[in-house]
Amino acid sequence: MSNDFTAIPIVDIEGLRSGDAAARRRVAAELGHAARNVGFIYVVGHGVSGALFDGLLGAAKTFFAQPLEEKMKVYIGNSTNHRGYVPEGEEVFYGGTKDRKEAYDSSIDLPADDPDYVAGNPLIGPNQWPDLPGFKNAVKSYYTAAFEVGRTLLRGFALAMGEEEGLFEDRLTKPPSQLRLIHYPFNADAKDAMGIGAHTDYEMFTLLHATSTGLEVMNGAGVWIDAPPVPGAYVVNIGDMLELITNGAFIATSHRVRKVSEERYSFPLFFNLDYYAKVEPLPRFVTPENPARPGLYAGEHLFAQTAQIFTYMKARVAAGQVSLPKDHLGLSSFGQEARSRAPAE
Numbered sequence: 001m002s003n004d005f006t007a008i009p010i011v012d013i014e015g016l017r018s019g020d021a022a023a024r025r026r027v028a029a030e031l032g033h034a035a036r037n038v039g040f041i042y043v044v045g046h047g048v049s050g051a052l053f054d055g056l057l058g059a060a061k062t063f064f065a066q067p068l069e070e071k072m073k074v075y076i077g078n079s080t081n082h083r084g085y086v087p088e089g090e091e092v093f094y095g096g097t098k099d100r101k102e103a104y105d106s107s108i109d110l111p112a113d114d115p116d117y118v119a120g121n122p123l124i125g126p127n128q129w130p131d132l133p134g135f136k137n138a139v140k141s142y143y144t145a146a147f148e149v150g151r152t153l154l155r156g157f158a159l160a161m162g163e164e165e166g167l168f169e170d171r172l173t174k175p176p177s178q179l180r181l182i183h184y185p186f187n188a189d190a191k192d193a194m195g196i197g198a199h200t201d202y203e204m205f206t207l208l209h210a211t212s213t214g215l216e217v218m219n220g221a222g223v224w225i226d227a228p229p230v231p232g233a234y235v236v237n238i239g240d241m242l243e244l245i246t247n248g249a250f251i252a253t254s255h256r257v258r259k260v261s262e263e264r265y266s267f268p269l270f271f272n273l274d275y276y277a278k279v280e281p282l283p284r285f286v287t288p289e290n291p292a293r294p295g296l297y298a299g300e301h302l303f304a305q306t307a308q309i310f311t312y313m314k315a316r317v318a319a320g321q322v323s324l325p326k327d328h329l330g331l332s333s334f335g336q337e338a339r340s341r342a343p344a345e
Contacts, residue, residue, distance in 0.1 A: 004221040009034045010233065014045030016156045025159060032160030035238050035246075039253030040217050042233040043207075046149045050232075052142045053209055053267075056181070059138035060265055063104060063130055064183040074128040076105060077312035081117060082178075083107065084128035091309050101257075104130075104181040106139055108174055116174075116275070122303050122322060123176035124275055143179045143269070146207055150177065150271035153236065154204065161246060162284060171277040176299055177203065177270060184214070184257070184264035200252040201239040202305045203272035203298070208235040210266040218254040227255070241273065241298055247281035247290055275299025297325070304328035 011030045015023035034041040063071070068087070076084040086103040106127045110117060117125030129136045151172065158167040198218065208215075215227040215235065227235055243252040257266075273279065280295030304324050307313040316322045 004223070005038050005219050006225060008038060008040045008042055008217070008225070008227055008235075010042040010044060010230065012045040013043055013153065013156060014047070016152050017047070024156070024165070028156045028159035031153070031156050032250075035157065035160065035242070035250040037251075038219075039238045039251035040227060040255070041236045042230045043149075043153070043236045044230075044233045046152075046234055048145045048149060048234075052145050055134075055138040056142040056267060057211070057265060059132070059135045060104070060181040060183065060267070062132055063135060063181070064102060066130075066132075071102075071130070074104075074130050076128075076310070079128055081121065081125035082123055082306060082310075082313075083126070085130075086310075090311050092311065100187070101182055101184045103183070105178055106143065106181075107176050107178045108143075109140065110174060114174075121275060121299075123299055123306075124174065139179065139181070142267075146179070146269045147177060147271070149234070150205070150207055150269060153207075154271070157205070157242065157250075161282065163282065168273060171273040171298075173274055175272045175274050175277075176302060177272045179269045180267065182266040182268070184266070186263040198254050198256040200243075200254055201237060201268075201270055202241075202302045203239045203270040204241045205239050205271050206235075206237050207269045207271060208237070208266065210235070210264065212262055212264045214257045214264055215266075216256055216258055218256075224256070239270070240301065241279050241296075244279050244293055244296060245282055245285075247285035247293055249285050272302060273298040294327075296329075300325040301329065 009030070011027065011034060013027055013031075015027040018024060031041065071085045072087070074084040076082060076086050076090070078084060083105055086105060088100065088102050107123070109127045110125050112118075112126050114125055127136075154168050154172075155165040158165050161167075210229050213226065213228045216224040217227050217237070219225055229235070237255060238250050238252050240252050242250045275298065277298045278295055279298050279301075281292045286292045307317055307322065307324055308330070313322070317324060
């Protein structure tokens with residue numbers, strides 16, 4: 001593979017759960033190769049049962065089938081920690097593209113007396129749960145299983161960097177790792193055009209399950225490559241924080257969703273470190289020719305990017321109700337898209 005790739009590699013990560021250190025290193029080497037040259041990976045051997053995904057899909061279908069007024073009872077703008085229903089048009093990505101989709105956003109479900117939530121943290125705290133039988137259990141059960149896959153992958157990526165497997169364990173106490181339930185409605189008149197605008201993901205990496213085609217990724221030549229679902233596999237893509245930790249060695253590949261006529265459901269888990277985890281290039285990736293990029297705090301970067309995309313958050317910023325972190329980055333500051341813009345800036 002090279003950065004003008006035309007296909008996405010498949011990696012079996014079952015060996016990462018092995019007691020055999022050599023087996024874990026072999027899988028880590030495959031992950032590292034894909035992270036350096038592609039930024040997207042099909043992951044199999046993850047151990048998550050199909051029944052958990054089916055339960056999540058059923059819960060999503062029930063929720064999104066409700067009338068708009070019912071879904072708006074848990075509108076994300078009613079939340080102070082970015083949880084709940086996202087109506088169509090709420091998000092506007094880099095370039096001014098409004099999404100043709102609706103979503104439900106959740107994360108680790110902390111109690112209302114969590115000290116960070118009480119102190120006003122914008123991404124930590126309780127979820128807004130709709131009053132639907134079985135919904136909460138289906139979402140939480142899937143979240144728990146997918147998060148454990150993410151923890152396993154993170155250990156593999158640490159090995160791939162040449163570090164100890166447990167490098168990040170102390171920064172996974174209550175991370176704002178968001179699970180999104182996304183619904184793209186059926187549209188018989190859909191043309192071959194943009195659905196979700198091109199972007200990178202703001203966290204360490206993303207674990208995605210989707211029900212149909214539409215996802216595309218940008219290679220190093222600026223060409224969009226299809227990333228259709230593979231049965232039984234997660235689509236895993238490198239996020240901004242892994243690109244930063246490796247000082248650009250791992251690529252946060254820009255991706256987008258094309259408009260398709262069929263109804264589509266998508267379930268990304270955005271795996272992140274703790275809100276206050278400092279993220280900066282590891283020394284082994286810093287050279288005189290490739291100086292260290294400025295460090296960021298994982299949660300602050302996520303919040304800053306989110307606040308520049310969501311309509312309700314932009315209104316809060318404009319009203320002075322919340323403030324963007326000092327020295328925050330603009331949208332699309334990582335990945336192939338950012339690199340392709342660099343000479344003109």
